[in-house]
Amino acid sequence: MLSHELSANQIKEKIIKREITAQEVIEELFEWINLKEPLIKAYLCLDRDGAFLKAKEVDKKLDNGDKVGLLAGVPVALKDNICTVDIKTTCASKILEDFIPPYDAFVVKRIKEEDAIIIGKTNLDEFAMGSSNENSAFHVTRNPWNTDCIPGGSGGGSAAAVTADTVFMALGSDTGGSVRQPSAFCGNVGCKPTYGRVSRYGLVAFASSLDQIGSVTKDVYDAALLLQVVSGHDGFDSTSATVGVPDYISDINNVDGNLKIGVPKEFFGEGLNSEVGSAVMNALEIYKKNGAELIDLSLPHCGYAVATYYIIATAEASSNLARYDGVRYGHRSQLSEDNIIDMYSRVRAEGFGSEVKRRILLGNYVLSSGFYEDYYLKASKVRNLIRNDFEDAFKKVDCIISPTCPTPAFRIGEKITDPLQMYLSDIYTIPANLVGIPGISVPCGFTNTGLPIGMQILGKHFDERKILKVAKLFENGTDFHLKKPELN
Template sequence: MASSLTTIPLAELQLQLNARAVSAVEVATAHLDQIQHHDNQIHAFVHVNRDSALRQAAAIDQKRASGQEVGLLAGIPVAVKDLLCTVGEPTTCGSRILEKFVPPYDAHAITRLRQADAVLIGRTNMDEFAMGSSGENSAFGPTRNPWDTERIPGGSSSGSAAAVAARMAPLALGSDTGGSIRQPAALCGIVGLKPTYGRVSRYGLIAYASSLDQIGPLATDVHGAALLLEAIAGHDPRDSTSVQQPASRYSQTFEQPLRGLRIGVPVEHFAEGLDPEIERSVRHAYELYKTLGAELIDVHLPHSRYAVSTYYLVATSEASSNLSRYDGVHYGHRSSNAGHNLVEMYEASRGEGFGAEVKRRIMLGVFSLSAGYADKFYTKALQVRRMIRGDFDAAFEKVDVIAGPVTPTAAFKLGEKTSDPLAMYLSDIYTISANLAGIPGISVPCGMTSTKLPIGLQLLAPPFEEDRLLRAARMFERETQWHREIPQLAAR
């Protein structure tokens, strides 16, 4: 029973819970046991409170037994990326500087999960302060890919993606600043959705780059992504960027096919650097959509060539500002070797608390905003960012969604790119533009390499068209079996 509860589709698991054929405690126990058996190989979690999870599950069973109405995610375990503040739980952001931080409040997304009667099963590992594309930058050690534990799972939502892929949780929350949901979802063979900027409140999200960060779902299938997005989406007055636009009942509409679907093929995404196996799988996906009645139309995103450089100016500038608060006085770790004055204490505390990648990005951001350079770099990047959004606006006048690769390669070996930051940054070359433009995107499994590594298909839609995005993704998923593939480790 325990094994089947971790590997059956989410829809079937929900049916069994609603029919009381299984209890929330049994479901939670099965997933907690999966974590216990396999996470020593994967390191997807940095904190698991078994007793708390079982208490939550028991309360939901009692609620059901007494005839009370239960929430949208009643009894479903959900893993949470370790940058969403949660009362009484360590929230480290993958950093030594926040190693002892326990928030006094819940992030909005956590509040929504509690209202939906989800079981918060654990906190997932991540690249420090969400800065990374591989899952190797956590202060608490790297996460490994369940398909091959010698390879990276992607980042920065590395633990959330690996946990879902290894069937340690059917759903997880991640955050996406430049591809940090979609990229690890693709490399781990699951579904990951970045909502439109403003669709999900960032209240209680520990910020990396405030104009780019967005919280979103990772799931084993499109149904799970729709369900979790429905649970967390909506306006929140505590977040000034939260949009007052009602969210749809995504879990009720995602099965409806789109008639006359026009799919944009981004010409610039099929250039040098794209692995032939990934291109082949994506083009097979195009052909499948054609058999479903979709029309393929070439679109041009000419400013996408500047996306990586633009992103690493905008994001690092915002990061240098956001992370300035971690000084050993107001927040975070204070060095025991604090020196003789305030400046020395700041230097020692931040030097010990931050990892190499975070320091690199802070320095890039400080330089970009410095006197004499801000207009040349930061202001110019904002102008190019607007041009990138203009490319998408023009493309969406001709097409309903844009489809292409998520990553240029499949998951690479741990340590393979750590000495070459630029090569690492290029891992997000196809995902960054959506964050700069503020549009929604989803990754769905679309194939396997010859070495049995997952490949993802990225779909992008106009702002606040998550309903269209989910429906288009489900059209493809319904006709394929890639989302049903399970790593051998998880099936044992």
């Protein structure tokens, strides 16, 4: 097996055992990237020099017999909305095309401390707004399973890179499904932890009350490993939780007691692709065979989740994106400016793409005087109702299982002219963001045409440990996660 085909944990073990040096891993990885990246275009920027520098440092530590971190020598990619000191962070937007942050995000500091090697920054829909990667201002990333298809969004770059083995693991952000949906479309494991579990400091904000940093990995064990590193309280994020972080890794194979799995009817209704539906039903049967109890549930307010989400997310986005005005950094128009309003208009007209503009307009509309009560405030109330639905459900079950997305990956261009259809692609992932609970997507099958299908496991607040275990239980009995696309 070639080194890049291994999981993150496997390559780390090999490096620690000195079976391969971190520098050799980087060398082989970049050879593979040179071959496959032109087909996939997962990256916006690669940091070859930085990677070698860090690899050398890790090897030296091992030479000296020094202690190394939990991610020693593991190549990691970062979605390009996570700030990295001295490396451009563009959010796939023209407005930040040349922006180099003067600071590292909390998660970047953490993985650096644990000796991970940052390979590069991956593509996304501009400012993480989109479900297909087609809203990137720079290029469209391809799905490694079928390069005519989208890899999902917004974190399509990270998912495609992990699937194409051009990196071992990646960090992304999940505001409405941006980690889980592309992971489902690309056949890898995507985990969105509880809101507040991982600091958002240094994640370029899209919708602050929904944004959560998450992991994209080749298997469940790697997800536990990466989450173990990035979870925990951060004094620079007021919304970061002070809840203690349990050990995700050591007893990941033990599901304690009788597992009760909730199956919500609202997630298996109209609009669900039949192949996806039956793959998830088959998965539920596997759980049943393993002794789990399946409990039918209703989450009656989830039907309003997408509408609620697009009010809250756009409202927050319109405000979060107001700072991109060309005054202090970022794009500045080459055209002459008569006054300050002129300057703002040109900077933002030229700098933002059409989906971002659409959401800023929507957000400003729902917050404007006279509409605030009808839209934002009402949406906040519905959000509470959805939260209540889940709280009630979790009194009866340990976790909830559903498809991650209603369909497998669609073709490039298929939905780009129909934003509402595009928005529905996140119908099953959005509730977890509104409620703030953790969710993980694991591969659970393939369509006739060979596209991966993802299953979503949702857990209680701060109960990542449980959903990782439930995911691992399934993974241990299946081999969907081991399948590799042919990349020619």
